[in-house]
Amino acid sequence: MRVLLLGAGGQVGWELQRALAPLAAITLATRQGDAGTSVDLERPEQMRDTLRRLQPEVIVNAAAFTAVDTAETDRERARTVNATSPGVLGEEAARLGALLVHYSTDYVFDGSGSAPWREDDAAAPLNVYGETKLAGEVLVRGSGCSHLIFRTSWVYATRGRNFLRTMLRLSAERETLSVVNDQHGAPTGAELIADVTAHAITALQANARLGGTYHLVAGGTTTWFDYASFIIGTASGLGHPLRLRQSALAPCSSRDFPSPARRPHNSRLSTAKLRSAFGLELPDWRSGVDRAIREICTT
Ligand SMILES: NC(=O)c1ccc[n+]([C@@H]2O[C@H](COP(=O)([O-])OP(=O)(O)OC[C@H]3O[C@@H](n4cnc5c(N)ncnc54)[C@H](OP(=O)(O)O)[C@@H]3O)[C@@H](O)[C@H]2O)c1
Numbered sequence: 001m002r003v004l005l006l007g008a009g010g011q012v013g014w015e016l017q018r019a020l021a022p023l024a025a026i027t028l029a030t031r032q033g034d035a036g037t038s039v040d041l042e043r044p045e046q047m048r049d050t051l052r053r054l055q056p057e058v059i060v061n062a063a064a065f066t067a068v069d070t071a072e073t074d075r076e077r078a079r080t081v082n083a084t085s086p087g088v089l090g091e092e093a094a095r096l097g098a099l100l101v102h103y104s105t106d107y108v109f110d111g112s113g114s115a116p117w118r119e120d121d122a123a124a125p126l127n128v129y130g131e132t133k134l135a136g137e138v139l140v141r142g143s144g145c146s147h148l149i150f151r152t153s154w155v156y157a158t159r160g161r162n163f164l165r166t167m168l169r170l171s172a173e174r175e176t177l178s179v180v181n182d183q184h185g186a187p188t189g190a191e192l193i194a195d196v197t198a199h200a201i202t203a204l205q206a207n208a209r210l211g212g213t214y215h216l217v218a219g220g221t222t223t224w225f226d227y228a229s230f231i232i233g234t235a236s237g238l239g240h241p242l243r244l245r246q247s248a249l250a251p252c253s254s255r256d257f258p259s260p261a262r263r264p265h266n267s268r269l270s271t272a273k274l275r276s277a278f279g280l281e282l283p284d285w286r287s288g289v290d291r292a293i294r295e296i297c298t299t
Helices: 011-020 044-054 075-096 128-142 163-173 190-206 224-237 272-278 285-297
Strands: 002-006 025-029 058-061 099-105 146-152 177-180 212-215 249-252
Touching: 002 011, 002 044, 011 025, 011 190, 044 075, 058 075, 058 190, 075 099, 075 128, 075 146, 099 128, 099 190, 128 146, 146 190, 163 177, 163 224, 163 285, 177 224, 190 272, 212 272, 224 249, 224 285
Parallel strands: 002 025, 002 058, 058 099, 099 146, 146 212, 177 249
Antiparallel strands: none
């Protein structure tokens, strides 16, 4: 099986390199790659030419414009990377008879209520990033290609830019810190996303009807404040040098942290469809976060 992996240097892409390795020969396509395999999602038509040349059987797109606040002012770039290019990937996958695996976000929802969002609930993004990611989903589904779209949330890894690493850094620098306590979701490890992706690709080879859109997040939910508290408590317990004590962490409201992009209050995603279709258990968010902290703090 020939797999083309886009965004291989990102949080999820990096873990996909590991998780997909036993399944296939993987070609890594990055912006920085050599001429034959370099792919820039800001240049959809060049990307189309590369796909026609490489003729992958599976395209895994972990590349995205993920700077949520910057997207508010850099709309066109966000739209090209998050919507136009995934649409072209869909068209080319349909033409090649390839499977397209694509990732989306809890930010397609407006965050109202407190019930976990299901895949078929009405999407109504609050910010440009969410709008562009939703537009990308629509184009992938509309292309008619065989696809898997995984909506995930609050992604972390031991590398890259994420809340877990930011909290460890800030806790080493500061003695007080306020963190919002009115947004609910599930921190989800890039490792888990990559492992489930590999499993789902294998399952789809045996049963093409498993294609579609799925919510893929770790089990349980929390708030950014409780997540931060868990990070600081776990790192302190491991003897990691922190200036911030867990008791000095203060909860605050989203209103206290105005940002260019509005964030949804309720990012809870129901994973019932994914678990039942693929026969999976999704571990509680704490187990993956605990593991990542141990890896960061003990190496
Ligand atoms: N991070 C989250 O909290 C979160 C939450 C929900 C959903 N998601 C979704 O999950 C997926 C993976 O996210 P992630 O956290 O792994 O993202 P990430 O760590 O920010 O990585 C994004 C990757 O996309 C690549 N990329 C960006 N623009 C590109 C372009 N024009 N051409 C080629 N590559 C480009 C980046 O390459 P460079 O290294 O060259 O910049 C990087 O490798 C995305 O679809 C994202 O929307 C993420």
